[in-house]
Amino acid sequence: MSIRRSESAVKSVRPGAVTLDDVAAAAGVSPATVSRCLNNPQSVRTEKRTRIREAVETLNYVPHGAARALASRHTRMLGAVFPSLDSALFGGALEAFQNEVADAGYTVVVAASGYDPERERFHIRNLLESGVEGLLLVGNGRAADVYRLIANTGTPYVLTWISEASGGHPCIGFDNCAAATHLASYLCDLGHRRFAVFSGQTATNDRAVARLEGVRNELQARGLELEPDFVFERPFEAEAGRDAFRLLMARDNPPTALICGSEPLAYGAIFEAHDMGLPVPEQMSIAGFDDMWLAAQLRPSLTTVQTPRIEMGRNAAHYLLARLTGEEVAEPRPLETKLIVRASTGPPPD
Amino acid sequence: MSIRRSESAVKSVRPGAVTLDDVAAAAGVSPATVSRCLNNPQSVRTEKRTRIREAVETLNYVPHGAARALASRHTRMLGAVFPSLDSALFGGALEAFQNEVADAGYTVVVAASGYDPERERFHIRNLLESGVEGLLLVGNGRAADVYRLIANTGTPYVLTWISEASGGHPCIGFDNCAAATHLASYLCDLGHRRFAVFSGQTATNDRAVARLEGVRNELQARGLELEPDFVFERPFEAEAGRDAFRLLMARDNPPTALICGSEPLAYGAIFEAHDMGLPVPEQMSIAGFDDMWLAAQLRPSLTTVQTPRIEMGRNAAHYLLARLTGEEVAEPRPLETKLIVRASTGPPPD
DNA sequence: CTGTTAGCGCCTTCAG
DNA sequence: CTGAAGGCGCTAACAG
DSSP, X not given: OOOOOOSSOOSOSSTTOOOHHHHHHHHTSOHHHHHHHHHOGGGSOHHHHHHHHXXXXXXXXXXXXXXXXXXXXXXXXXXXXXXXXXSHHHHHHHHHHHHHHHHTTOEXXXXXOTTOHHHHHHHHHHHHHHTOSOEEEESSOSOHHHHHHHHHHTXXXXXXXXXXXXXXXXXXXXXXXXXXXXXXXXXXXXXXXXXXXXEOOTTTOHHHHHHHHHHHXXXXXXXXXXXXXXXXXXXXXXXXXXXXXXXXXXXXXXXXXXXXXXXXXXXXXHHHHHHHTOOTTTTOEEEEEXXXXXXXXXXXXXXXXXXXXXXXXXHHHHHHHHHHTTOXXXXXXXXXXXXXXXXXXXXOOO | OOOOOOSSOOSOSSTTOOOHHHHHHHHTSOXXXXXXXXXXXXXXXXXXXXXXXXXXXHHXXXXXXXXXXXXXXXXXXXXXEESOOSSHHHHHHHHHHHHHHXXXXXXXXXXXXXXXXXXXXXXXXXXXHXXXXXXXXXXXXXXXXXXXXXXXXXXXXXXXXXXXXXXXXOEXXXXXXXXXXXXXHHHHHXXXXXXXXXXXXXXXXXXXXXXXXXXXXXXXXXXXXXOGGGEEEOOSOHHHHHHHHHHHHHSSSOOSEEEESSHHHXXXXXXXXXXXXXXXXXXXXXXXXXXXXXXXXXXXOOEEEEOOHHHHHHHHHHHHXXXXXXXXXXXXXXXXXXXXXXXXXXXXXX
């Protein structure tokens, strides 16, 4: 994360670039008229408009974003910092976000934090400096000074993947705790009484914390308990799910149901169970979180909680864009999750 | 893709933002000194440096990127346009690219084209306007005028996922044709003589074209032929792989080996074969392309071509950054691919 | 509808 | 090592 700025200056990025003045000269109008023509064509007489358009064409004029931004006080850029980008989870949200934002003539500056608060802060600062007019973040796991930094620039922001952050931050997401509770409740109803959880890293992932809490709440409400020995914190990878599953099954008196805080962990558990010859769900029910495409294709197919990742990306874009046009924007309501019951869960073995 | 620019102006993005002049006043030095202190601390006496740093802290000064870019002619932004972002394929490359770029103090502007040349052109133009100093693109499937547009701004660019584009564009990638040939050769050596290919859409994906050509070349060299009926162009989704596989197996005298131009298509084929009760590889060998994590976890595990997506992202970053510092950069050499033989391929049934 | 006039906030010579 | 001065390319009032 060390910044090595290039030692010395470099030849200008756009050496003899053609400017708006060049276009004006070529079209025989004033620079101001060209500017208008570019930003609000209707306000320019048709004849001049076509002349200007021709000049733009022949000169291959490309407006200078920084100059435009400086004068207009609009960068037309939105920023997004995701924990990671190498899966369809945040990738899907990013793609949806980008698509919406592009339709409004905005551009997306993106960064990946790797679930590291320090890197997230670094990136947020960079995005703010580069002038993003709005910011999409994931979750609420960051220090107060980061919010102060954002507030200081007056940049609108939105927290995705959660539905209510203490401190009154605008959120576009779902209730992780409730979703986990719902899943646990379903499993309890099936008759399970001993549970394991494969969780994300609670130290840097408040969604993981909430999901774990949701499970605990439900168990407690039923007079059950989640044994510390049966909770595994792991990175969100199938391989990690396999490892954890192996450890879990080596314990005395293993549980009959496993709740995974993310889908790759559940995939790994199912794969490992398969390799161990342990029948799912007959000997062990396994459930996940997110409902990626693989969940429905696996055998057994995975019971999981459907999570609105596309919707979050899209709605976050709409929210930020609305804030930028000065609209009064209502506090977004939590998005729905849906329990998708498939073949990987069933009654416990008698 | 219609642009609806917000009707009317909006209150300034950074209303009463603190400027470099404010910092200068607070620190009792000239603006120029503050600027130096920010960009080249060594050139300022230690005492003033600390005074300036304090002022920056207490005032919560955040530099104004657009102003800096306009004056210095450096936006410190790089652009990237990928076909899609909702999988670990391009997502992995993006993440690697972003990480490298961030280490150099740069920021990444990203867009997804959805494999649509028009949208790609639109996004490339937008990125150039927003001032990216370099551009990562995928493949070579675009009209000449897009390259002219880029050339006109003098922006360095690099084409990833391919190793040589006609027209002498700098490329950082691998030889899709050779990789496919290699894979086909391996299957021929196993004794297969009748092949099917599940390909990407050749109209908008030059990597898919090259892979198809690679297979054709090898077959031809062996005196074999790829029946047009056995070539399916599909979007890169498992579901599409399932569909195509069902169609394929409904044909008279189906092939004994299937080569998939992307891994999701291969996953789908394997899932469908499983559901049909068709043993893989005994009755049908199936191979893919990319070696994502699932390839090794599937049963049967997938024979596939490992593709350097992380390396491409990272190298593209290094290449562009080097070009920006004015270094003479050698034409990058093609990256390696590797045939990973697993359990989904074997000799044809007698 | 169009041209003129001032900057936007910062960097970067150039003197000192 | 530091300050003063000019301008990067464009937009946004303001007149006309």
